[in-house]
Amino acid sequence: MFAKRIYTLSVCFLVVLLPLIGSATIFSQNIPGESRQITISSAKTALTIDYDHKAAVTSLIINGQKVVSSTDGMFTSVKVGSITYSSLHTKSNPVIVQRADSLKITGINYGDKQLTISETWTFIKTSKFIKWKIERSFSKAVNIDEAAMPVINFDNINTWEGAYQGYGGLAWFYLFNEKLCTYGVHTRASNFWNSKTNNGLNITVDAPGEQVAMKYTRTNDDRLQYSVTASKQEMLPRGDTGTNRRRFIRGRTNVWAPFFEPADKTTQTLTFTYFEYDEKYGRGKFTGINGEQVSAVLGTIAHIGVIDSLHYGGNSWHTPYGPICLHEQYIAQLGLGINDPAYLNGYKSCLDFYRDYAIKPDGRVYPRWAYTNEDAMPGQFNKDGFYEAQWGILLDSNPDYVSNVSELYDLTGDKKWVKGQQLACEKALDWILKRDSNHNGLVEMMTDSKDQKRSSDWIDIIWASYENAFVNAKLYHALIKWAAIEHQLGNTGKALYYEEFAAKLKTSFNKPTTDGGFWDDEKKCYVHWRDKDNTIHGRNMVTPVNFMAIAYGICDDSSRKKLILDNIEAQMQQENLFFWPLAMTSYAAGEGKEWQFPFPQYENGDLFLSWGALGVKAYADYNPAIAVKYVKKVLEQYSKDGLAFQRYGRLKQDGLGDDILSGNSLSIVGLYQAIYGINPLYNRFYLEPHITSELYGTELRYNFHNQRLTINLDSSGYAVSNHFFKVISTKNFGFAGSKNHLSYFDGSNAIASLQIITDKPLTIVVKNWNNEQREWSQTASKVSIKPLSYKISQLKPNTVYIVSVNGKTVQKTKSDDKGNLLINHRISELTESLSVHLDN
Known part of the structure; x- marks a missing residue:
């Protein structure tokens, strides 16, 4: 695919790939004075890689804040017995292949005569995140005391307030009140956050066929060390004989027990994504x-x-x-x-x-x-x-x-x-x-x-x-x-x-x-x-x-x-x-x-x-x-x-x-x-506030069944809304809104009292809801050509009801034997008042 030209110099060996069709460049440098660092950035995340007889990320910038800034910022390592091998000391210079949206580093070889670890790193950037793929193989099967793919040393134990785990737990660094406190967990995702800077960093690990564990350590120099380990079997706490299951230890970092690693090639990918703390949490x-x-x-x-x-x-x-x-x-x-x-x-x-x-x-x-x-x-x-x-x-x-x-x-x-x-x-x-x-x-x-x-x-x-x-x-x-x-x-x-x-x-x-x-x-x-x-x-x-x-x-x-x-x-x-x-x-x-x-x-x-x-x-x-x-x-x-x-x-x-x-x-x-009265239920979001006047004006954001709701609590009434529907009432009610379908539940009732199907955003204000009359006003984003479908439930069965719009009777219709009334109505005014009441 590419034509190669090779130049032989008296002091160095240089390979240059001239792109004829694609846009890739290979670097393998040991020219004195030349930089052997390269930066890859995406959105609000930037990584700088050093490949001078090592492979390490020496800088990580998140939304303008440098959170990693050391020669041992990010690297991979393996400890066998008392010997630690790491990508900070490679046997030769790695080789870099750079493309417009990716960076590949090969020839990351480290170890000794007894054991060689060979790795290839690939960094891929998109508009929202950076992926770091690590491929590793061992020269032989080995019993490992500790392994990291990778180790990340954040600059300070206070860089982040905590890290929410993929299962909803929290590594809270406030509790790391001594040096060499270590906490180990089983998860594939970690959300580092700082409420003061509003910065957040999600790191997600994909390791096909592998079990993933993570550990967090306060180092002797008060940095936060974060390590990811992937293994064929679930990582166990060190010394686990059925009587020791500790996840948090003091004075040491080896929270995980040794494990066996075959010589097979393993692959894991870390995805780095910036988020705003306030937006997410x-x-x-x-x-x-x-x-x-x-x-x-x-x-x-x-x-x-x-x-x-x-x-x-x-x-x-x-x-x-x-x-x-x-x-x-x-x-x-x-x-x-x-x-x-x-x-x-x-x-x-x-x-x-x-x-x-x-x-x-x-x-x-x-x-x-x-x-x-x-x-x-x-x-x-x-x-x-x-x-x-x-x-x-x-x-x-x-x-x-x-x-x-x-x-x-x-x-x-x-x-x-x-x-x-x-x-x-x-x-x-x-x-x-x-x-x-x-x-x-x-x-x-x-x-x-x-x-x-x-x-x-x-x-x-x-x-x-x-x-x-x-x-x-x-x-x-x-x-x-x-x-x-x-x-x-x-x-x-x-x-x-x-x-x-x-x-x-x-x-x-x-x-x-x-x-x-x-x-x-x-x-x-x-x-x-x-x-x-x-x-x-x-x-x-x-x-x-x-x-x-x-x-x-x-x-x-x-x-x-x-x-x-x-x-x-x-x-x-x-x-x-x-x-x-x-x-x-x-x-x-x-x-x-x-x-x-x-x-x-x-x-x-x-x-x-x-x-x-x-x-x-x-x-x-x-x-x-x-x-x-x-x-x-x-x-x-x-x-x-x-x-x-x-x-x-x-x-x-x-x-x-x-x-x-x-x-x-x-x-x-x-x-x-x-x-505040927030009571999520299996089929609806139920709101039953008991607020005092000093709490009027509260506006909460709340996650409910894969939706982000807004709850307003005020003296004039209460409201629940998603991106499409909004319900306002002066008393307790239930809300459920999916695509094109709004359900209002009167009081604590588990059966929807009113259901509306529409393809336009809609707000309803419940005015009167009793056995004799159901009345609400509604505001649409635009008048409709297609009629809205209404289902009013829990009425008297087989009973004639009058349907009014803005005080004018538009039809008389009979409820079915289950007390349901089905109505189709085309909105002619943006704000209307609807009523369903008995035909006396």
């Missing part, structure tokens, strides 16, 4: 509340319970033992606030993994997973790291598994996925429902008495036994959520069974303690548990129990709600607490582990922020001003200490514990769900 305009703090909490703390691609929980990967509590019902709920499709899709894979490895054959759900087995009950763990906790059989893991599946289904609308979870959820529920031996609707724990000193729920060193209100409240929530899904999956029999059990549970739960229930007439609260001998325990206003009773709809007695919430708030003001404690007063002697006394101490009265979403929801329905107050107090605390603790002490309200819980963000999730 921005949340909109906040009024009356600190939006920067809201974004920071949901963008960092909410993510850190995601330890790896198949391990989601509430405890941070940063802890020495890295536990995951499967007995936490709010892990999917965190996704509502995180609002990242990667988190939701990743959690689906995680729950599939839990389905396959964390559920025993009889349906019992293991409550925990950890880096090691030190917290496990002796002999009660499996090879995958799931175990029964040493404190007792924590029964809330069974309903919580089902709740998380159910809520994730609402967030994604993935019916095929939830169908794949159906048998597991039924098995988990059926296992715990069998524990109602006296058939009163309340399931019983494994212990009969506090004197056995074993726990049964999340509050794991309080000796809740027999009939436990905490576990039963969670079970009620799971039954209601899952029964609705059983209906959708066509299993009416199971749905009715779960609904009937839930109704019986609710009735018994609400009975006075003197009649076998949990309501304490004297203390004016729901108690924590009843022992088998009928003694009542936990009469100290345990806040999660009482908040769950209200928020989950178990307590529908308005006078009881008022008593509970007013009494809690009175004591909160008296003590001037910034957040609700686990219990308002002390457990009685003998009801918990000895060192929790005297009150307040740890689970006997300290402040655990993980129950914030429930508290916010309980108050939002009753008095939203109180809910907003505590959201602001949590944000104020964040501004002081970053919420970087396991809990807060009762007396000094000081941060305690060496863990950071992702649940510390749940008050802010509650802000989204209960105050």
Whole structure:
């Protein structure tokens, strides 16, 4: 294809390719004083490559900011035993072939007599990104201690605030508080971001037939080192014998175990793409509340319970033992606030993994997973790291598994996925429902008495036994959520069974303690548990129990709600607490582990922020001003200490514990769900705000089922819109908009009340919607030649209705036997008022 001319000089060898047909140039230079660097750039990304007896990227510029600027900026390496080989020291000068839109580097050979690594690098640029293809082969098969394709050394540990993983987790560099902290994960994508510079860099890895792992290290010179490893088998944590599963280590960088690599050729491609942080992760305009703090909490703390691609929980990967509590019902709920499709899709894979490895054959759900087995009950763990906790059989893991599946289904609308979870959820529920031996609707724990000193729920060193209100409240929530899904999956029999059990549970739960229930007439609260001998325990206003009773709809007695919430708030003001404690007063002697006394101490009265979403929801329905107050107090605390603790002490309200819980963000999730009213559901975006006047003017951006929605909350009404449709109403409603198809759901109704098919952008304002009349105005972008199709549902069957436009009757028509009315209407004015009402 090309004609070659060869020149022989006395001091050097030079090969020049003269393009006759194409536009490629080959460089192989060792002329003294000549540059052996070349730059390739695309969009807002530029790479500079040095090929002088090495192959390395010495500069990476992102949107004008140099983030890599060293001779060892990016390179490839292999460590075998104590010897490290790298492309920083090649056996000869590589050869470059340059084209208009690509750059190829061959002859990247490094190693020694025992092992030679041969690589070819190809850089391809487009208008939006740069691809870096690395082809590698070994001179022989070898056992490798560490390998990187490539290593990237960013200039400073603070160059990026964090890196969101392809599965929705976060490498948060704030937590790399020592040199040589290293965090390893299994993912093919990393989104580096800095909210202050607004710069972001996505690096995606394509390695056909290979497993991909990444690690992040704070180096001895305070740089951020990012390494990508591809291997035939999944990378395992170093020293993994089934008892060590650590992803985060200190004082060293070798987080991954050695692995075998055949002499076969391997290929992987990295794609570098610039993004604007605010465009990709921005949340909109906040009024009356600190939006920067809201974004920071949901963008960092909410993510850190995601330890790896198949391990989601509430405890941070940063802890020495890295536990995951499967007995936490709010892990999917965190996704509502995180609002990242990667988190939701990743959690689906995680729950599939839990389905396959964390559920025993009889349906019992293991409550925990950890880096090691030190917290496990002796002999009660499996090879995958799931175990029964040493404190007792924590029964809330069974309903919580089902709740998380159910809520994730609402967030994604993935019916095929939830169908794949159906048998597991039924098995988990059926296992715990069998524990109602006296058939009163309340399931019983494994212990009969506090004197056995074993726990049964999340509050794991309080000796809740027999009939436990905490576990039963969670079970009620799971039954209601899952029964609705059983209906959708066509299993009416199971749905009715779960609904009937839930109704019986609710009735018994609400009975006075003197009649076998949990309501304490004297203390004016729901108690924590009843022992088998009928003694009542936990009469100290345990806040999660009482908040769950209200928020989950178990307590529908308005006078009881008022008593509970007013009494809690009175004591909160008296003590001037910034957040609700686990219990308002002390457990009685003998009801918990000895060192929790005297009150307040740890689970006997300290402040655990993980129950914030429930508290916010309980108050939002009753008095939203109180809910907003505590959201602001949590944000104020964040501004002081970053919420970087396991809990807060009762007396000094000081941060305690060496863990950071992702649940510390749940008050802010509650802000989204209960105050702003954002409730994604499987078939619609449901908006039910409880806002105060100070929040008027809020405009949120929200990802929902592969769409970017805008939510407006104002004194005049609420609105939801996508790029094509907009619905405005003064009350709660549901919205679904796909191509040419708009659905409006009245109130909390799961069936669309109004559907419109049109090929023009349309805004509707709901004015009146009741059994007698349906009225709305609509504004189109232009008058239509093609009629719009309308379907009005849930009318009286076989009934004549009058259709009016701008107050004038245009037709009379009859609803069908299902109460549906079909209308075709051509828009003649940009703004019209339509009405459908009974023909009286």
